[in-house]
Amino acid sequence: MKASILDLRRRMKEVLRALDRNQPVTILYRGKPKGVIYPGDHKRRAAGRAAEHAAFGMWRDRADMQDVEHAIRKLRRGRFDAV
Numbered sequence: 001m002k003a004s005i006l007d008l009r010r011r012m013k014e015v016l017r018a019l020d021r022n023q024p025v026t027i028l029y030r031g032k033p034k035g036v037i038y039p040g041d042h043k044r045r046a047a048g049r050a051a052e053h054a055a056f057g058m059w060r061d062r063a064d065m066q067d068v069e070h071a072i073r074k075l076r077r078g079r080f081d082a083v
Contacts, residue, residue, distance in 0.1 A: 001028045009082075 001018040003025050008015060015025055015037075025037040050056055059065045 002028055004028045005030075 001015070001023050003011070004050070005027070018025055019037065019039045022039045024039070026033050027035045027037065054057050065071050
């Protein structure tokens, strides 16, 4: 469904019904798409489990990331500490 800013104000009930039907709503501003509203559980269904994502655990074998506190302290150092 496509809805303008005015539709959001005046026809919110129809926009909410579209979201209840699991349809994304494209928001238009002056006839051009500005954003998309997805139903509440859209990300959960589309993303699946976090453990199945390719980026999950990609630094597991790095030796410099074993001590998390040291790695964070190293990242937060000031720029003059390296000299």
